[in-house]
Amino acid sequence: MFSIRRHPVFFVVLFAPALLLVGGLMLFPIVNGIRLSFTNASPLRAETRFVGVENFIYLFEDPRFWEVLGNTVYICGLSTIFCTILGLVVALLLDSGIRFVGFFRAAVFQVWVVPWIVIAILWGWLFNDEWGIVNQFLRSTGIIEGQMAWMFEPKLAPWVVIFAYSWRAVPFVMVIALAALQGIPKEVNEAAEIDGAGYLNRLRHITLPLLQNILLVAALLEAVRFLQEVTIPLVLTQGGPIGATNVLSLFTYKAAFTEWDFGLASAAGTVWLLFVIVFAGVYNRFLLRKSA
Amino acid sequence: MANVQTRNIKKKYGSVEVLHGIDLEIEDKEFVALVGPSGCGKSTLLRIIAGLEEHSGGDVLIGGETVSDLTPKDRDIAMVFQSYALYPHKNVYENLAFTLRMRNTPKGEIDTKVRAAAEALNLTDYLDRAPAQLSGGQRQRVAMGRALVRKPKVFLFDEPLSNLDAKLRVEMRTEIRRLHQDLNATSIYVTHDQVEAMTMADRIVVLHDGDIIQVGKPMELYDAPATTFVASFIGSPQMNLFEGNLDAAGGHFHVSTGSSIRLGKQYRSEASVTLGIRPDDLELDASDAADIQGKIRVVEHTGGETLVFVDTPFGPLCVRAPARSQARVGDITGVKIDRERLHMFDASGLRMSAGGA
Ligand SMILES: Nc1ncnc2c1ncn2[C@@H]1O[C@H](COP(=O)(O)OP(=O)(O)O)[C@@H](O)[C@H]1O
Ligand SMILES: [Mg+2]
Numbered sequence: 001m002f003s004i005r006r007h008p009v010f011f012v013v014l015f016a017p018a019l020l021l022v023g024g025l026m027l028f029p030i031v032n033g034i035r036l037s038f039t040n041a042s043p044l045r046a047e048t049r050f051v052g053v054e055n056f057i058y059l060f061e062d063p064r065f066w067e068v069l070g071n072t073v074y075i076c077g078l079s080t081i082f083c084t085i086l087g088l089v090v091a092l093l094l095d096s097g098i099r100f101v102g103f104f105r106a107a108v109f110q111v112w113v114v115p116w117i118v119i120a121i122l123w124g125w126l127f128n129d130e131w132g133i134v135n136q137f138l139r140s141t142g143i144i145e146g147q148m149a150w151m152f153e154p155k156l157a158p159w160v161v162i163f164a165y166s167w168r169a170v171p172f173v174m175v176i177a178l179a180a181l182q183g184i185p186k187e188v189n190e191a192a193e194i195d196g197a198g199y200l201n202r203l204r205h206i207t208l209p210l211l212q213n214i215l216l217v218a219a220l221l222e223a224v225r226f227l228q229e230v231t232i233p234l235v236l237t238q239g240g241p242i243g244a245t246n247v248l249s250l251f252t253y254k255a256a257f258t259e260w261d262f263g264l265a266s267a268a269g270t271v272w273l274l275f276v277i278v279f280a281g282v283y284n285r286f287l288l289r290k291s292a
Numbered sequence: 293m294a295n296v297q298t299r300n301i302k303k304k305y306g307s308v309e310v311l312h313g314i315d316l317e318i319e320d321k322e323f324v325a326l327v328g329p330s331g332c333g334k335s336t337l338l339r340i341i342a343g344l345e346e347h348s349g350g351d352v353l354i355g356g357e358t359v360s361d362l363t364p365k366d367r368d369i370a371m372v373f374q375s376y377a378l379y380p381h382k383n384v385y386e387n388l389a390f391t392l393r394m395r396n397t398p399k400g401e402i403d404t405k406v407r408a409a410a411e412a413l414n415l416t417d418y419l420d421r422a423p424a425q426l427s428g429g430q431r432q433r434v435a436m437g438r439a440l441v442r443k444p445k446v447f448l449f450d451e452p453l454s455n456l457d458a459k460l461r462v463e464m465r466t467e468i469r470r471l472h473q474d475l476n477a478t479s480i481y482v483t484h485d486q487v488e489a490m491t492m493a494d495r496i497v498v499l500h501d502g503d504i505i506q507v508g509k510p511m512e513l514y515d516a517p518a519t520t521f522v523a524s525f526i527g528s529p530q531m532n533l534f535e536g537n538l539d540a541a542g543g544h545f546h547v548s549t550g551s552s553i554r555l556g557k558q559y560r561s562e563a564s565v566t567l568g569i570r571p572d573d574l575e576l577d578a579s580d581a582a583d584i585q586g587k588i589r590v591v592e593h594t595g596g597e598t599l600v601f602v603d604t605p606f607g608p609l610c611v612r613a614p615a616r617s618q619a620r621v622g623d624i625t626g627v628k629i630d631r632e633r634l635h636m637f638d639a640s641g642l643r644m645s646a647g648g649a
Contacts, residue, residue, distance in 0.1 A: 187373045187377035190364075190377065191373060191379075191438070192379070192390070193344070193364050193365060194371050196365040197365070210380065
């Protein structure tokens with residue numbers, strides 16, 4: 001039919017707008033970012049100079065940066081695991097034929113529509129050490145006495161961020177898992193029921209294997225979202241206390257817009273890019289079940 | 293013993309009742325077909341027997357004991373679904389083995405049983421394949437295999453052949469019959485295809501709008517349909533049905549156009565009746581002895597036989613003629629009726645029996 005070989009001009013004309021858009025909006029920033037990471041670009045400097053891998057050397061020699069990488073894996077990793085499990089559980093509940101499914105689904109999905117900044121502020125109030133409802137609750141049930149300084153304890157603060165991340169991402173996983181659940185033919189579960197599988201066995205041998213891929217993809221998307229996320233740590237903890245919630249995205253943001261060191265920020269961004277690419281590659285290779 | 297009984301089974305979806313009190317007795321080792329048009333409640337009844345659907349009233353008994361409170365897995369049944377419902381992420385072997393695994397069968401025994409079932413269904417070469425890599429017929433066999441590895445007391449089939457092509461369907465009919473005989477289990481087979489029901493079943497249950505209309509051996513239903521519904525549902529091509537009335541003596545049938553025919557039997561006189569004649573019981577007859585005259589409208593050669601559609605004063609009529617019939621469209625022809633094989637139904641559609649001579 002119409003092959004690109006027989007009608008090259010036609011195809012180029014047809015694809016040009018899309019290619020320009022993709023090239024301009026996606027490729028250019030990436031390439032430019034990588035280019036900047038080899039310079040000392042800064043709005044405070046009149047001249048930009050090529051500095052080779054200096055930025056990278058600086059980063060990797062800075063123990064703070066390793067700490068940031070550790071925080072990133074810890075916070076984003078746990079958040080991804082939690083939101084996936086919670087989203088799945090909510091989806092399973094909604095799929096189990098309870099009443100008012102439509103209402104609950106809409107209610108849960110509301111969370112998805114709330115901007116991150118709102119969640120950051122909301123979370124700040126929830127975990128406020130004096131008037132926060134979390135401490136209020138813990139006090140009234142006698143689990144703690146006095147106050148838990150959630151945002152000021154290096155051991156606790158990451159958990160506040162993890163809770164916020166997970167909570168925010170549950171609706172996304174829920175919607176995807178619910179769609180996938182409803183895509184499993186009813187008869188397949190009925191056949192398993194007749195074959196002698198109770199609820200837990202059906203979950204283990206039928207539902208979860210069938211959801212595995214879609215859940216892993218949802219988790220990957222969420223992980224990447226968390227890796228990009230700046231608002232919550234910035235507003236909630238500013239990366240503190242003592243850098244305990246300083247994640248790569250926030251580190252990059254601060255390098256660029258607090259210290260105005262675009263070169264260093266770009267280097268961190270490039271590390272980030274490599275990290276995501278390698279992670280997604282490994283993920284794709286080893287975790288996703290290949291379809292027949 | 294695995295006879296299956298349903299006692300006054302009722303099923304409501306919301307306020308709509310779709311089964312109105314079904315009483316069934318299915319003998320041990322019997323092959324019974326539930327047949328009826330789409331939406332008449334066949335699947336619902338089967339699923340109630342399986343325990344997949346709750347009934348709104350009545351009782352289900354298997355082997356003489358009520359199973360209404362048992363889950364599907366405790367009823368010792370197996371079911372073959374129309375969509376096959378194979379586990380897409382498991383290969384054929386795992387699909388077959390699943391029910392045994394769930395019942396804690398020892399590994400060695402599972403292997404023996406799975407291989408035996410695969411052997412019986414010609415699936416041995418495909419044990420490693422995923423369902424997606426199988427043809428429709430092979431998937432159907434896996435679905436059958438999954439049902440029979442465990443040797444349950446009762447087999448339930450819900451239109452298992454409707455997704456196959458015509459040739460495969462005919463093959464599988466024989467195959468399922470053969471398996472039924474080998475396995476010595478009770479089988480309940482749901483289909484909307486009366487040919488399947490006629491060819492496979494020991495007995496046929498005809499359902500219509502949530503009621504049992506007639507139960508009987510295939511030829512009983514064919515020879516003495518209880519209602520006009522059964523008359524038109526069983527048999528292909530359909531029975532010819534004409535509306536009219538009987539004369540005072542009950543020996544002649546009149547239609548509104550004024551034509552009439554002598555019945556050769558005596559019925560009770562009825563204002564409005566339906567006369568039924570199967571295409572098999574009609575014959576093209578050019579001689580003066582013909583009962584009805586008409587004009588040939590369509591001639592269909594199916595190879596083994598010829599279907600001739602004739603316009604008569606009684607209405608359109610289908611005649612089953614021999615393979616190489618010379619009938620031509622537009623010809624005027626006579627049609628002879630086998631008076632021994634007439635069917636008469638009263639105004640409410642119920643079969644009437646002939647009185648004295
Ligand atoms: N889950 C359901 N909810 C409401 N109505 C249903 C449901 N399942 C079946 N029905 C209705 O019950 C009737 C019988 O359905 P079914 O047993 O599937 O018919 P069949 O198998 O004979 O084609 C149909 O009118 C159908 O619309
Ligand atoms: Mg059905």
